[in-house]
Amino acid sequence: MLGALLLLAAALAQVSLVDFQGDPAQGEILAGLGGCASCHTLDDDEVPYGGGYAVVTDFGTFYGSNLTPHPEHGLGRWTFTDFARAMLYGRSPAGHAYWPAFPYPSFTGMDERDLAHLWAYLQTLEPVDRADRAHDVGGRWRLPFWRMLAFRQGPRPTPDDPVLRRGSYLVNHVGHCGECHTPRTGIGRLRWRKHSLEGTDEGPHPGPSLTEGLSDWDDDDLDTFLVLGMEPDGDFAGGGMGSIVSEGTAKLTPEDRAAMIAWIRYVSER
């Protein structure tokens, strides 16, 4: 236990040592790819990231938090280290564990520079004066056990290939595609080792299969989808996926989209 704490402390020290100025424009693209706004913005809000959106799950109802730099109700008093700790280890500045409705089990593989970009972007947001709503969920005592059973810190293993590594990074960690497109166990752990991206009908935002489901899409169809949100039959992605495309994947470089596609293909074929 002490060893783990020391490791954590060392890792955090490393994070805080990064002397790197994030670029808000890069951060905005990362936030778009992560679809952060979809859970951290109320549908009718004019100003984004004020929190309050309800994520209704079998485990309870979770409310997206206020990510704006508001000093009372947002992240105005957070440091970059606080932010990195939340994203990589799923802990609040006070050290409390977060429920995994906040997908830190995916973000845990994120690169510190990208976190710095995201953090820089969050600083540019208009502060929203709205207090976070308490999650409507019981049994907080389960959380440490859940973390022990289901939370694996750091990037997921990939083959030693730069394109696949990049693809896994974008799909699994920044994009956390699996949070909607990968089936879960009874306790809500993603079954990414053997059933990654196989699709699910369960959860608040059930995502279709990207393995079987895309077998008759060629790579060009997939790229068209990631640029325009259009499927081969002329239909379009709407809702959450539509925004991930228009705010995220459409703004990536062609190389990054190709890497995402390569990873999806790799997962489908392995």
Add this chain to the structure above:
Amino acid sequence: MRNLTLAALVLLAPLAHADDNAEKVREYRHEVMEALGASMKMSAMIAKSEISRADDMKAHANSVAHYAKLVKSLFPEGTGPDKIKTDAKPEVWSDRAGFDKAADAFIEKSEAWVKAAESGDAAAAMQAFGAVGKTCGGCHDDYKVDDDH
């Protein structure tokens, strides 16, 4: 007498319309959706520079904007999944206000696309095209059975 018959015919015409065969209504609206899909696909080819027919964007935008105005009338009572086999969800009728709002968003975005396409600003046209696509998908999310599942 003849005038009376004519008047009766005119009066009865809307009823005849309401009695349109539900299956034919479904078939007709399916064809409208296919036509919309075709316009969107052609536009996507242009948007992705697979073909150098940028000027055609105006025609596709106009065609989509015209069809968009038909959408609300293509889902009369009696043409839902309780009566016939259709991918339209019951919510089209049970949440009519929401459906009409989604259809209005489609009209609004397609008209914005026409304006952008006719302005000659290629980037604006592309963005407006994408916004139209999102209204297609947004409405289908809530009111159409997803055939991917």
